[in-house]
Amino acid sequence: MDTVIEQQRSAHEEIERLEQAIISQYLLPKKTHKEKLTFEHRVNDYLDRIANTSAKLCDLYTDRDGTRAKQIQALSAPNEFSEFYERLKSIKDHHRRYPNQHFEPMEVEFLREAEKGTEDDDLDRLFSGEESNGRFLDLNNIFEAYINLKGVSKMGYLAFLSRFDDFADIYPKHIKKSAEYKSYLTLLYQYLESFFSRAKPLYNLPDLRERTRKQFDQQWSEGKVPGWEKKLGEDDVDMNGEAMFCLACEKQFSNQAVFENHLKGKKHVKAQAALASKQGADVGSVVEKREKARMEKEEKEKQVAWFETLISKYAEVLGQEREDTKANVERKQALTDRERALEQEQQENIEDTNELGSDSDDDDDKIYNPLKLPLGWDGKPIPYWLYKLHGLGVEYPCEICGNYVYMGRKAFDKHFQEWRHAQGMRALAIPNTRQFHEITLIEDAYALWEKIKATTKSEETKADQIEEYEDERGNVFSKKTYDDLKRQGIL
Known part of the structure; x- marks a missing residue:
């Protein structure tokens, strides 16, 4: 059994190593939100261990039963050498009885923690x-x-x-x-x-x-x-x-x-x-x-x-x-079911890429992409002919989407039914119908909407004029004229 002094020494060592581990965590690069959160959880665990160890250390220094004072007195007495050799003999006897007992130094634990980096599989379960x-x-x-x-x-x-x-x-x-x-x-x-x-x-x-x-x-x-x-x-x-x-x-x-x-x-x-x-x-x-x-x-x-x-x-x-x-x-x-499924699939791909990021960093640094071409499914730039075929070098800005720029005609045509453009049209109080396809300026959208409302109103007026009524003598009047004459008692 360890003496009180040895327990105190071990507690001090653990506190110092925990403090050094916290410093090491602060020095690690933290780029993503998950890495920052993992860092906070590890530092919090270290701080809890420091608090618990300090509480135990405080109890040892308090020495309520006087054990620590007796052990110090035994080491400082005139027969300190006999006390020393007696303790050395008990240590040798212990190792002689248990020659294959496994012992792991405290520093090994913290070296293992340092090798983990910022990966933490338990974080997803929280x-x-x-x-x-x-x-x-x-x-x-x-x-x-x-x-x-x-x-x-x-x-x-x-x-x-x-x-x-x-x-x-x-x-x-x-x-x-x-x-x-x-x-x-x-x-x-x-x-x-x-x-x-x-x-x-x-x-x-x-x-x-x-x-x-x-x-x-x-x-x-x-x-x-x-x-x-x-x-x-x-x-x-x-x-x-x-x-x-x-x-x-x-x-x-x-x-x-x-x-x-x-x-x-x-x-x-x-x-x-x-x-x-x-x-x-x-x-x-x-x-x-x-x-x-x-x-x-x-x-x-x-x-x-x-x-x-x-x-x-x-x-x-x-x-x-x-x-x-x-x-x-x-x-x-504002998303459709298909867009939600695509977003979830994209998020899973991003997480898989982050997990393999440490292994693929060296390969990513060697990728030669002077034309800044978009990356394909394999993480490498797409061929230049495919880039020109889809017109990905042409920019299509949309003022309704908050001046968002779409690269390529395909992405531009598709965005009119996506959530960003639909939300912009909703903010303008204009229905996002097929008539507003290709309209990207707010001024043009308002002008077209006023024209549609005026056309609809004139069609309703025309319908009133086209409807005809006939009196008893066979005279034909429009609906409005017939109602006015009848109201005046002429008919």
Whole structure:
């Protein structure tokens, strides 16, 4: 068994090697989002190990049972040489009894970690496909729980992403006392905390909670918590100025109409008579129960308000991920099923390329591409004749798509039915029909749309003029003339 001094030395060595491993991680190149996230997770694991080892080291230095002091005293006594040789003998005896015992030095572990680089297969298991390795939020389950809440305003998923933390407006006050609402808040709170631990492992979440708690306690005491201003300092007072608590039935009410109906009930009348017969003997205990019920109710409201405040703070910190999620959802809604399948296939190919990137870096550096030709399926430039055949050197800009440039006639013709052009036409309030094919300028699109509307209107007018009516004498009139004459009583 190792001595306390040896355990301390080993702990110090582990801490120093962990610190050096963190420095090595900072020096590694991190180009992609996945590599950066892998770096944060590894550094977070190292920091956790440093904290745990430091706690053990602190206990060893505390020396509650005095073992460390005894061992130091034995080494510094006049017979220190005999103590030294006795320990040396025990070490030799141990190795003699276990000659083939395997021992791995601590430095081997960190050398193995350094050889891994930035590859981490376990990272993909932490996120769902919608989260895309921590780039986006996946609130679909939370949205379903919101839709199932009674009394909330119904909205789409995209609107929910923008307003899920607007607790003062979209969540009515009467549903905040229900158990379903508290379960919904708990689900949302747990997901955001889980997302922080997976997508931002180095973020100081305890410090954020502590600062938010201080701010919340101050606002709660002042009655300035958003959405709970009118609740603070009130005691559910009715129109007569008395609290909605029945002394006879020992029951607290939160609704004025329910409280008034309760006062008219037979059960309450009997309880009131029984209370009057006691001549106020138990009135004090009833008042205490009433005060206890009020305190419990206020504590429950404070807990719900705390969850809302903390979720709002989390959503504020995750503002960039939230905006990226909204943009991604809006983009996917404009895609067709075929485009979604192609996008997924392209993403898988990119991931496969990243996995093989370390092996193919040398080959990529040797590729000779002075004409800047597009790369084919094999990662090499396509032939020049194929480049000229498809006209990939010709640029086709489209102002409706935000001045996006399409290379080649095929890509240009195809883009009129893609999401970018459809979204641009939707922003101009113009239908993306076949008549607007080849229209790339906003001014031309507006001019053609005005012409189409004028033509449609003139065709409707012509239809009114073509329709004819005949009176009793055989005179033929247009519909408009016939209606005017008939209205005047001439016909």
